[in-house]
Every structure is written in C-alpha cells, then in structure tokens.
Amino acid sequence: MNIKKGDTVKIISGNHKNQTGKVLKVLVKTNRVVVEGMNVASRHTKPSNSQPNGGIVKKEMPMDASNVQLIDPSTNKAGRIGFKAENGKKVRVFKKTNTVLDK
Numbered sequence: 001m002n003i004k005k006g007d008t009v010k011i012i013s014g015n016h017k018n019q020t021g022k023v024l025k026v027l028v029k030t031n032r033v034v035v036e037g038m039n040v041a042s043r044h045t046k047p048s049n050s051q052p053n054g055g056i057v058k059k060e061m062p063m064d065a066s067n068v069q070l071i072d073p074s075t076n077k078a079g080r081i082g083f084k085a086e087n088g089k090k091v092r093v094f095k096k097t098n099t100v101l102d103k
Contacts, residue, residue: 001028001065002081002092009068010078011038020071032062039063074099
C-alpha cells in the first residue's frame with residue numbers, strides 16, 4: 001500500500017469527491033484508510049461511564065484506498081505513486097514529477 005498515516009490525500013470518488021484531508025489511520029489487511037472529516041457516520045450510543053448522557057456520536061469510517069490519491073506537495077495536485085530505491089532505501093516517488101515523498 002502506498003498510503004501512510006499523516007499523508008494528505010484527495011478523494012477521487014464517492015460523496016466527498018474532490019475534497020482533501022489527512023490520513024488518520026491505515027488498515028492494511030482490508031486495504032482501507034480513514035481520512036479526517038470524510039465519510040462521517042452517526043453512531044447512537046447508550047449512556048456509559050465515559051458518556052453519561054449517551055447520544056449521537058460522529059465518527060470517521062474507513063473508505064477503500066483506491067478512492068484516494070496522494071497530493072504532490074510541490075504542485076498541490078493529486079498523482080500516482082511509484083517506488084524507487086534511493087541510497088539502499090525504498091522511497092515513494094510521484095510518477096509525473098519524480099518528486100520523492102519519503103525523506
């Protein structure tokens with residue numbers, strides 16, 4: 001998977017198409033990512049010790065990793081990612097601009 005926690009991504013399909021956000025969590029086994037403020041669902045909770053009143057809690061839900069693209073920091077546009085060996089280390093590289101994402 002070419003997306004990591006903390007990356008800035010653009011949503012390319014679904015209800016939040018063309019919006020950007022930061023990746024909060026990456027679920028590698030299911031090929032899903034959680035993006036800040038996107039794909040928010042309402043969950044009805046019972047009263048408990050942590051939430052004495054209960055109520056409706058908003059929570060970001062995972063979306064498929066194929067629905068997001070990384071944003072190139074040099075051009076601020078979404079692009080495809082490739083991998084390259086640099087100084088004996090595998091780094092992520094934008095295919096269009098050859099910008100190295102990992103330092």
